[in-house]
Amino acid sequence: MPTALLSVYDKTGVADLARSLVDLGWSLVSSGGTAKAIADAGIPVTDVVEWTGVPAILGHRVVTLHPKVHGGILADPTDPEHQADMAAYDITAIDLVVANLYPFGADSASFQHGSGPASKVDMIDIGGPAMVRAAAKNHAFVGVLVDPSDYDGVVTELQGSGSLGADTRRRLARNAFAHTAEYDAAVVTWFDESDAPPAADEQVLPDSIHLSLEKAQPLRYGENPHQEGARYRQVGATSWWDSMTQHGGKELSYLNVFDTEAAWRLVQRFDEPAVVVVKHANPCGVAIGDDIGAAYVAANACDPVSAFGGIVAANRTVTKEMAEPLAAVFTEVVIAPDFEPDALEILLSKKNMRVMSASAPSALPFDLRPVDGGLLVQQPDVVAGRSEAWTVVTTVQPTDAQWRDMEFAWVVCAAVSSNAIVYAKDRQAFGVGAGQQNRLDSARIAAERADGRAAGGACASDAFFPFADGLKAAVAAGVTCVIQPGGSVRDDEVIAAADEHGIAMVFTHQRHFRH
Known part of the structure; x- marks a missing residue:
């Protein structure tokens, strides 16, 4: 009988997965809240405390860190020495590990530790990453699931062939190491951000930068149609790109995103009604007006030739008075905080125009440029207004x-x-x-x-x-x-x-x- 060990923070679909595994003849071992969720669903499960014979200790810091757990995960069934050790210490092979980590990047105050809210240190998971890494290392014999979106595919494969193929185990192992890498990067970032601000004569860039990026949005193509392009998001970060609404128009391309980011950041620098027109990452029209319609007319008048096929960003709700002249100009993207209904109707009549509403962008921690073997890194350029230094x-x-x-x-x-x-x-x-x-x-x-x-x-x-x-x-x-x-x-x-x-x-x- 194959054995699965389940210990997850994100319990999405875990009860259905557990039920499917039991129906296929698997036995289940679980811990803590995961074990309770499975048992509450009426599914037979053995608590890891019974499995190891050792209770959770040190305020729940040590639960799965035990030879019966890690021996079961790391065992090579083809190695006689491994088999002898397993027999000597009554270790059962674990064939599938289902584990994901509680989100270190989340607000730790919303989590309980003992009788009070958890600290960031309390949120640093040890047992979870250890199990995930062990299963991923031994992917020749063990499957590892860190993403609930993979559950159905794994169940289907098990139903069809009774076991997971080598390609599946390798793919899942790669995802598992990516999961722990993301987690470690979040912890390192917390250390960097929680340090005291550097003095004026000290460096402000950290000694190392640990970026963990996930594909957030496939793009129509890169800078040119023969190049593939995608937008990646730093894991745990929030982005206005993810919360924006695209009301109409084609899918975005690499340059649409690049130029829209430039236009959207520039227009946010103005407090009064302002419009920015960007072409190839450079403003070709910028104006402040008494209202947003007047600001657009003035911005477009700067260089109407370059504005053709450009990006238009407004820092106020787009009105009918702005939309009417804008609709007469071929525009790739128009972005604003909001659109009046009449304005939206006018702009959506231009089927290829991408019409987007969004929140303001957040400050960038670093400015990054690729070079051979790594990145050039600098502080973002902050544009200061009039001061005594002028x-x-x-x-x-x-x-x-x-x-x-x-x-x-x-x-x-x-x-x-x-x-x-x-x-x-x-x-x-x-x-x-x-x-x-x-x-x-x-x-x-x-x-x-x-x-x-x-x-x-x-x-x-x-x-x-x-x-x-x-x-x-x-x-x-x-x-x-x-x-x-x-x-x-x-x-x-x-x-x-x-x-x-x-x-x-x-x-x-x-x-x-x-x-």
């Missing part, structure tokens, strides 16, 4: 309106690929120069796209002007104020050029390269 370096002082335009242009510029130049007026972007190898070309491209509309407005540069020529190109575009980090060996020349042309210039003393 200094006016020119004779001319900015007006209140110029300060507003510079602050707006600075936020937009930080989201543009370097080298980046943004021209804006009345908190509406008119010219975006992105991703050029020199700053002068970015300034010229932005000026060409602004086409005089930024006259009297602001210029933002994500890094310092290495020469005065870039600033002169901005002046030629008609701007009357400039915001940039400063820090060039030729700052004096650039400041002199600004004074010569009678414009105001502010140094932020913080660069925002984006590659």
Whole structure:
């Protein structure tokens, strides 16, 4: 008679699995709450305490950590020495282990330990991972189930052939090691997050990063149709992507997700009604308006050619007044907190437009880029607003309106690929120069796209002007104020050029390269 050991936190389907195993002639061993759930369902089960002859000790920390349990799991039935040990110590082979771990990433206060709430240390499972790893190691002879979604398939295979095939056992073992890896990663992350914040002169990146990712969403394709793509989610993390509602349109592709993330994060930086249009991860239209409809019209006016096939993000409920002009422009994705019924009806008439409502994104712990053999890791770039660190370096002082335009242009510029130049007026972007190898070309491209509309407005540069020529190109575009980090060996020349042309210039003393 084959034997199954069941000890699960997630009891979904465990009683049905137990009943199916008993119907197939299996005997069951179980522990704690799992044993009670099985017994309460009227299914015969032996408690592991009876199996081992040793009660749960140390406040339930030691239950399954016993030679009769682990000997039964790890035994090689083809090894005479193993068989002799099993006979000597009355160890019965265990053919299937069904175990999953209580969620370390969950709020431990909701779990009881003794007479009070559990601490995070109490939540660190020992016996569960030990059983799972043992069964996975011995997958040549033992099956291991950690995911309730696998129960039905295993039962079907047992009903058909009486045992699990080698390929099935290997697949289940791989899933089991992934399960324990996810768990260990969550524990390590807790240690890192619970440490005291580092001092100003200490490193803020941990010595090691343990990422455990699960496939959350298959995508239509990658950057190109011949590439497969998927969105993965860090195990235990919450994501606005998982809670968002897609009201209509085709399935998302890799670039839809990538560009929508960029647009959605940028539009959240504005408190007033704002719309962002993104194309190939760069904003090609950003505006603040009295209402969301006006903000969209202004954002789209920045660069209507680039906006074709772009991503539109709004930080207010989309109204009919926004939806009507938006529906006239081919748009891949529109995302907002919500949609008025009339607006939704208008947008859903565009069958290929992906219409999404979502909550705000959470802060990112790290910025990761793949390199050969690993990852480049950095803190996320936080774009600070106006502060005492910002200094006016020119004779001319900015007006209140110029300060507003510079602050707006600075936020937009930080989201543009370097080298980046943004021209804006009345908190509406008119010219975006992105991703050029020199700053002068970015300034010229932005000026060409602004086409005089930024006259009297602001210029933002994500890094310092290495020469005065870039600033002169901005002046030629008609701007009357400039915001940039400063820090060039030729700052004096650039400041002199600004004074010569009678414009105001502010140094932020913080660069925002984006590659």
